[in-house]
Amino acid sequence: MSILGLLAAVATSGAALAPPTTAPTTAPTTAPVQAMSATEIAAMAVLLGWTVLSLYLLWRLRVHRAGAIDGGPRLSRRTSAGPLIVVLIAGLAAWLLAPLVWLMVARPDLVRKPTSQASFSPTELVTLALLVNGVVAIVMAAGHRLWRRNTLRRIGLRLGGFARGLVLGALGIAVMLPLVLWVTSGTGLLWQLVHYEHPRAHDMLRAMAATADPGVLALFWLSVTVATPLAEELLFRGHLQTLLRRALGSPWVAVVLASAAFAAIHPQWMVPPIFFLSLGLGYVYERTANLWSAIAMHSLFNAASTTLFMVFGPPV
Helix, strand or coil: CCHHHHHHHHHHHCCCCCCCCCCCCCCCCCCCCCCCCHHHHHHHHHHHHHHHHHHHHHHHCCCCCHHHHCCCCCCCCCCCCHHHHHHHHHHHHHHHHHHHHHHHHHCHHHHHCCCCCCCCCHHHHHHHHHHHHHHHHHHHHHHHHHHCCCHHHHCCCCHHHHHHHHHHHHHHHHHHHHHHHHHHHHHHHHHHHCCCCCCCCCHHHHHHHHCCCHHHHHHHHHHHHHHHHHHHHHHHHHHHHHHHHHHHCCHHHHHHHHHHHHHHCCCHHHHHHHHHHHHHHHHHHHHHCCHHHHHHHHHHHHHHHHHHHHHHCCCC
16 A cells, blocks of 8 residues: 555545535525534644644754755765666566566456456455565565675665664654645645546555454554555665666755656546655655655654544545
8 A cells, every 4th residue: 555545535534625515495595604613623723733833843954945955975976876776676576566466366367357347355455565565675675685785774774773763754754744734635625626536535445444354454554554664665765766866966856756756656636745745755865864764754654644544434
């Protein structure tokens, strides 16, 4: 599962922003505006206050300054980019091939007779998500291990930086989360204005809401908080963004291009908030040169968004 589903839950789990309309009657009526409950008012106040605090922290951290992003190059031009390129290609190949292998083993009926109406059980969906992301992470880690040139350290994945990365990731998500929520809400309003129809929630989230199996739910949490952040950050931040930074020289250009690639693999209806979140992940990675910080930020965002979905329930 990707960030897409989690953002979709946040975007659609709350009450509609537009006032409800009443059923037509013989006499013209004005649709009543639904009053906000005390809980909704309190939640909005918290979000507004959190947003102001986030903007203040961004200013104090000097994010607006172009040079603040530069935590130093991870891969100098004198260092061969070959290992990272090979491992990136291997990771992408695993990402593409793992679902096909799973289909051939678990659902050969779909291989023999493909259909766009195929349905999967919650167990199948979470197994597939864990398999794909787990295989990608294992293939890439194994590739670095076989190369034996400290390439994992070069992309900021050192055991010694784990604790610091957790702290930085927690700070990053505390700053980014309210801003991503605003972008997500704005995207939803835009699609309403242009009458763009899209799914109300990701298949994985609907499957999660439809099952009470504790084993499946545990695997789901393992997928969204461990397997997915690790695999996606290795691919898009640790390798793609690092290689773009080395090739182009500009950390900001590398962040933007890597974020565009990350957003492009998701359905277009969630591209704006995914791109915005990815900019934050890329910025934190560039400034800290610590991949654990991006992984932790990604994991905490997934956990927070999934929790919101579980509290509010699936959209109607």
